[in-house]
Amino acid sequence: MSMYCNQCEQTAKGIACTTHGVCGKDPEVSALQDLLVHAVMGLSLYAVEGRKKGITDPEVDRFTVKAIFTTLTNVDFDPARFQNYINEAVAMRDKLKERVGVSFDHNSANFQPASDVAGLTEQGKQVSLDSDKETDADIQSMQQILLYGVKGVAAYADHAAILNQTDEKVYAFIQEAMAALTRNDLEANDWLGLILKCGEMNFRAMELLDAGNTGTYGHPTPTAVPLGHKKGKAIVVSGHDLKDLEELLKQTEGKGIYVYTHGEMLPTHGYPELKKYSHFYGHYGTAWQNQQKEFANFPGAILMTTNCIQKPQESYADNIFTTGLVGWPGVHHVDGHDYGPVIEKALAMPGFPSDEDNGTVNVGFARNAVIGVAPKVIEAVKGGAIKHFFLVGGCDGAKPGRNYYADLVEQAPKDTVILTLACGKFRFFDKDLGDIGGIPRLLDVGQCNDAYSAIQIALALANAFDCDVNELPLTLILSWYEQKAVAILLTLLHLGIKNIFIGPSLPAFITPNVLNVLVENYNLRPISTPEKDLEMILG
Template structure:
């Protein structure tokens, strides 16, 4: 059974993984995920048809986003879970189809006779084996034209990122049907054999618009629920007490775990993209939220083993766990890995039951006490607004020459040391704006401050790149500029997976030009599509630290 996957920056040989994923994804899971995406396109065909006739199925609409999210790199490695996702997609697809047909006949007085895409009709019993075989037919190479294939995949990967951010917001009961319907529209358009390059480019730019809306929705959900992040010092050591390490992005999971561990003597620590949770007032009020242990997702195999306590994975990014600590790793939500204990979703409005995680932490007993540094976080747009006058004055006086947006993802390849070196060599009159796990390449460096303004302003998770956008737009207004590109802001973005693709499309939609992207350009971008991005937006790859510093600082 073969596979082909090139959706992340670590695609084998810079081309694509065709035997096993660098992430650890097996060919079986890869082809099942291709199958799920294809069927989700079929489900979307019917949800859009139903919408035209006033029929809305909220569960099906959200499921499209959940299904896409489950196929993001390092979310789900489980054959069993993928089969469940596929069968649920078929069940919802057929349910919405029948609702639509009833509404159509009632209004039109005749049977529906439009030609229907295969993805909207296909069914064959047989389970995983049959789904895998069909998945091999409907994967990336279904489109033979390289440029059409490239643009379709760029759109789909952007939609995956939008779906992830939107799903996070829905978990907190913040909804926007327009975003969900655009995701569906984008998916259905990729089923077309006659779609043109220009149509796909326009759809991709439209995806950037909805990426901004999805991040804004999630920002509203997070800040309305937990308060605006505050500038906060976070301890990176551990205490001699039972511990639970929480990784991923889901703040509600963390909150429910904190409530359920009160009074147990358990200390709860964040990891990876969960670090920014320590800055939210409604989460930091829990005294046993003890700090952050570890760093970026790719160091899990070392850091999870070293931690010694129970571990909860709430969303991506999971690394296949070692046998030595597999028994103390728990998954929840869309995360899946065979033979790990999975915490079921909420039902009947009740919180998740994290008692298996708590029981394991208590059984394991106290973890080692370790000394740690303190990280300063919480520089989301609200906090930056409060010191805007100070920032503007520093720019006008020349104390701050430029801001560098160094947001995005981290990864395991040695070439990402570029970002550590770049931050270290950046002149001391420059400030880094960051969000996402890319910051772990430099957030423990002693880079100092400029007149009390830290030289690394950490806005939070990858979705908090929205905060950086808001900050840039407010600076544009404050300086009375017409074009965002006139600001003293440069963009040196690190990408790894599909949420970073959504962030990139958001920046392009906002008109940002001259972005450097690394550590390498996406394998799914064909030479012709790359030329469009270079010609229209000035996107180009990172080179060396010295050359790129000269490029940025000479502007």
């Protein structure tokens, strides 16, 4: 069975995965994901039409973002779960169709799902965007940019909704965009408008998530996080979701279990309402793509939240649990924040035999912390102590070429400051870069989910210097892997931020003509070498 998936940076040969996904996705799951996207397009046609008549359904809105989020890279690989999502999407579509009282000709608005996974897989192979051989390549490229951007927006909207932060405008746009993908009468400027609107709505979704995180857990504060471990039973949590972590900390309190973070969960140590738990100890391992090696050596239970899972190795397959939208066939899944099975597994495992001190890393330099010392930063810039800021952030991955980011950080002059966020920082997160007048040269803003915080820092600096963001001594150097990164890039373009460097390779779904538009309008450029790029930036 073949497949065609080009939505992530590691796609085979820089074109597409056609036999098996580099992420671990097989052709069956790929087809089921395409069919779910197709089903959501049909559901969205009726949701958009319903809004015109004053008909909205919060259940449909929440399901829409969950369904789309499950198709994002490294979230769900379980065919049985996709069968349920597809059936649920069609049931909601038909119910909403009856309420709205209209019908559409598009297949997504009318198809009926097959009765088994094999039949659904065959249906899915017929409906991916890439199965359309008649659409102009540049139009199809813009459709994919929109779809993959919407997947990122859906992820952030789902994270925010878990913390009771929602906005009808975000749901309305997601459904508007998904409905637009059924049309063949839109021109390039129409698609470009939707793409930039996607960036605008992603900014709002990230704002909601920031409000949820900081409103629930407090604003992050600078915090030293141990990289070693304590003697005793252990659970490690990977992914992004703060609510999952909080519930686990509550349920493990007083049970003699230390809780560690992995990957993008590292910045959670900076939140006051999370770090108050004495058994929330330190960080284990590095970025998501190293989990198979790192989890094999972890002597406790493993909990995967959101989008970071890889195929579990046999050595720890019985010790790993998924929760929320994450799924892998045969892996224990926890519903409703009932972490009893995870705790039981941790208590049954040996844990760490002794304490180990591997030093610390600093987190917690989100917008409140950095803006709080803005006068000191501004004085350092005006006095010449700080010459330039680099935001070096984004996704990490296994594909060669990502050493660029660590090399650039290490080669950046000592009168520059590095802001970083997301798991790309694991290339250099433990480097001691020193400080400038007491201001650390390496400031960890947080997860990829905290891109809003980084943007607010840039806007605050621009306001302080009474200039445009593009006039600041600031350069964004981004690494991308999956669809959240696409959404963040679209947000930056929506805000008019220019001269962004991106790598380690350009998206396979962007055609040369579409790339030229981005270069001409935003001076978006691919990374080259640290030496050449630093020379170009610093003159």
